[in-house]
Amino acid sequence: MSETTIEIAVRRYRPEVEVEPSWQSYEVPCRREWMVLDGLNWIKDRLDGTLSYRWACRMGVCGSCGMMVNGDPTLTCAAYLKDLLPGPVRVEPLRGFPVVRDLVVDISDFVAKLASVKPWIVRAIEKSPDDGEYLQTPEQLADYKQYSMCINCLLCYSACPIYALEPEFVGPAALALAQRYNLDSRDEGAAERMEILSQHEGIWSCTFVGECSVVCPKHVDPAGAIQRYKLDAAADWVRSVLLPWGKR
Amino acid sequence: MSTTYRRHHPRWHRERTPIFWWLGRFAYTRFIARELTSLAVAWVALLVVVEVAALGRGPAAWERLHALLRTPPAVALHALVLGVLLFHSLTWLHLAPKAVVVRLGGRRLPDGAVLAGHYAAWAAASLGLLWVLS
Numbered sequence: 313m314s315e316t317t318i319e320i321a322v323r324r325y326r327p328e329v330e331v332e333p334s335w336q337s338y339e340v341p342c343r344r345e346w347m348v349l350d351g352l353n354w355i356k357d358r359l360d361g362t363l364s365y366r367w368a369c370r371m372g373v374c375g376s377c378g379m380m381v382n383g384d385p386t387l388t389c390a391a392y393l394k395d396l397l398p399g400p401v402r403v404e405p406l407r408g409f410p411v412v413r414d415l416v417v418d419i420s421d422f423v424a425k426l427a428s429v430k431p432w433i434v435r436a437i438e439k440s441p442d443d444g445e446y447l448q449t450p451e452q453l454a455d456y457k458q459y460s461m462c463i464n465c466l467l468c469y470s471a472c473p474i475y476a477l478e479p480e481f482v483g484p485a486a487l488a489l490a491q492r493y494n495l496d497s498r499d500e501g502a503a504e505r506m507e508i509l510s511q512h513e514g515i516w517s518c519t520f521v522g523e524c525s526v527v528c529p530k531h532v533d534p535a536g537a538i539q540r541y542k543l544d545a546a547a548d549w550v551r552s553v554l555l556p557w558g559k560r
Numbered sequence: 561m562s563t564t565y566r567r568h569h570p571r572w573h574r575e576r577t578p579i580f581w582w583l584g585r586f587a588y589t590r591f592i593a594r595e596l597t598s599l600a601v602a603w604v605a606l607l608v609v610v611e612v613a614a615l616g617r618g619p620a621a622w623e624r625l626h627a628l629l630r631t632p633p634a635v636a637l638h639a640l641v642l643g644v645l646l647f648h649s650l651t652w653l654h655l656a657p658k659a660v661v662v663r664l665g666g667r668r669l670p671d672g673a674v675l676a677g678h679y680a681a682w683a684a685a686s687l688g689l690l691w692v693l694s
Binding site: 325327332333383407410411412418451454473476477519520521522523526533535536539540542543 | 571572573574575577581582584585587588591595655658659660661666668
């Protein structure tokens with residue numbers, strides 16, 4: 313019996329030979345346990361070694377293999393090829409980012425924005441290790457745990473039309489990670505982050521399309537994090553107007 | 561053909577966002593439709609201002625405005641506006657649990673409970689307004 317195959321159409325961009333991206337199709341086996349990433353690996357190994365894309369863990373942890381699959385931002389290591397029969401499967405680089413080559417996009421903009429929201433525990437005075445660890449109850453952990461599951465796969469940025477239209481927008485993952493640290497009982501950096509994030513290109517650029525949360529493979533819910541942030545920022549502003557002498 | 565790769569590669573490809581990007585995905589189209597319902601909210605706000613102005617000008621101006629609002633095209637328009645406003649309000653209420661996190665006894669209230677609270681507040685505000693007007 314002949315093996316089932318499926319066509320994978322890849323959006324290719326080779327800057328040294330073409331000015332605009334073009335489509336290239338490959339016929340690959342469609343095995344029961346294969347993901348889209350397995351199909352790409354098969355192309356790379358057997359058909360065309362020039363195909364470029366990123367991947368690492370193959371188990372939904374590293375966040376490297378995000379691509380547009382049939383128009384949807386997808387982790388290619390978590391999308392079964394057989395679910396996409398009869399094909400063709402259209403694979404494109406993540407939308408919203410400049411394409412370096414084939415399916416590889418440049419994410420330096422995200423990395424800079426992520427650093428700007430201080431995604432680490434900020435303390436006014438750091439305890440010495442001799443003073444012991446910072447204790448946290450299970451309830452305090454539950455407050456931020458959901459937001460800490462982000463793997464920086466950037467599917468949320470590709471699903472966000474605002475990021476595509478206004479590239480200065482800080483974006484869903486960076487804002488969700490800021491919220492992750494704001495809600496951490498050990499952190500004291502919320503006021504510092506608020507100064508950055510309450511600017512127009514921070515939370516207020518978000519118009520709550522909500523697709524970032526829909527495509528998130530880790531159920532982080534960045535849209536929810538941003539709306540919670542908006543409520544906090546608005547309450548902060550009201551407090552500063554009503555109690556100008558109080559602590560902001 | 562040799563290519564020199566450097567940090568700011570001059571030949572990165574940047575895809576332009578098409579003007580009709582919101583037709584490419586149902587969720588985007590639904591989002592834009594909801595944004596457009598804000599026009600109905602603005603229309604009603606404007607109507608209230610016009611009504612208050614007519615009230616200030618006296619009974620004749622008030623009667624003229626209401627005679628205009630009772631014409632079939634105005635009634636049809638406002639039936640449509642009411643439908644759009646209901647869509648706007650209901651979708652707004654259903655988005656609210658995303659932003660409002662309420663804790664009771666150390667546990668986060670489920671979205672359904674937050675939503676029910678919003679519906680209860682809406683009903684209470686409507687009844688209060690009805691009481692003031694009657």
